[in-house]
């Protein structure tokens with residue numbers, strides 16, 4: 395939206411600007427995107443219709459449901475008045491030193507609807523350019539190429555990194571940077587109790603993938619403009635990251651969810667059906683839920699129970715064995731689904747804010763259920779309706795860490811080899827990783843990585 399005001403009704407204070415003839419709109423200086431004088435038209439004819447120079451101020455407007463927009467106000471007045479106002483706004487803006495000046499941008503052109511390049515060129519880059527942010531752009535050309543790109547990239551040459559893609563791309567970058575940081579610090583990072591080194595460089599995500607769970611946690615919305623505006627604003631917060639261990643090794647980090655069993659089978663199938671694009675997220679679960687027989691896992695589960703009053707450090711705590719019986723799948727989220735449990739649907743932003751403080755997260759065990767019950771659970775799961783957790787077929791645990799052993803794996807080698815293979819696959823943020831002998835452990839590491847988010 396663009397609106398005009400007279401320079402007289404524009405009041406600049408140190409940390410905010412006020413527009414008095416517009417219901418007293420008040421804009422914090424840190425929410426100003428840019429401020430520039432509009433150019434005088436070059437031609438004679440257009441010059442005749444040129445009334446007076448304008449100062450154009452763009453700023454972030456924070457709307458409902460976490461959605462942010464870029465608004466424009468044109469200030470009319472004399473050239474001197476507009477120039478003086480421009481100088482003052484830019485001087486105040488220059489003191490907001492959290493803003494990035496240069497970003498390393500990593501684009502996955504085939505993520506989600508395969509529109510990442512378009513989104514970057516048409517939506518994100520114009521905003522970064524307006525905010526005077528320089529960009530070093532890298533585009534991945536094949537699977538896992540993002541890893542090579544980030545490995546060769548000098549992160550010290552930029553203030554932050556931006557991933558234009560999905561959770562898989564973000565995970566590739568995070569895994570690479572976090573492992574590098576642990577190696578440089580000489581840490582024994584394969585030990586689940588090792589206190590890991592925090593990542594210094596802030597990361598932002600433009601959610602052009604399919605699932606985009608990370609953006610929901612960071613920005614509360616999948617809107618590209620909102621994500622870009624969070625990055626421009628430059629405020630950062632440190633989020634907890636989970637680490638997944640198997641066979642005595644750190645296998646992967648995780649920002650969103652870790653799952654085994656039916657969820658892994660489903661993600662595996664979704665990956666095979668990429669040609670369906672986003673539709674695979676609806677088609678595959680319905681097909682598998684209705685027509686495929688679910689594997690049942692005789693899980694041995696140990697957890698570090700989450701106690702809010704506990705003063706324990708994130709990576710400490712004792713594992714306690716749990717009786718869960720046969721389950722069709724296990725899934726853990728990187729947040730505590732039950733903290734602030736007042737809304738009917740889950741608020742990912744609140745979840746990530748609370749888990750930053752407590753380090754607690756939720757583990758769900760899905761027991762065997764009828765096909766219709768499964769589909770109703772799955773719908774609740776997609777919409778993240780809280781009533782989902784009152785269902786008998788789901789048992790919930792608030793934990794700091796957990797360990798799983800799928801006993802069927804080794805003893806059942808004579809069974810269908812594809813099933814034995816699936817028992818050794820784990821779904822981490824939508825990507826498949828191999829685990830050893832059906833065993834894995836998940837631990838939360840508090841405030842391990844910094845993200846561009848004002849929430």
Ligand SMILES: Nc1ncnc2c1ncn2[C@@H]1O[C@H](COP(=O)(O)OP(=O)(O)OP(=O)(O)O)[C@@H](O)[C@H]1O
Nearest residue numbers: 505506535536538559560561562563603604605606
């Ligand atoms: N140019 C490319 N060609 C083929 N594959 C690529 C290319 N660039 C990246 N990839 C691979 O694409 C995979 C998925 O990427 P990404 O996570 O960005 O999108 P998505 O899977 O659609 O989204 P989400 O993970 O949020 O569901 C990654 O495994 C990555 O290695």
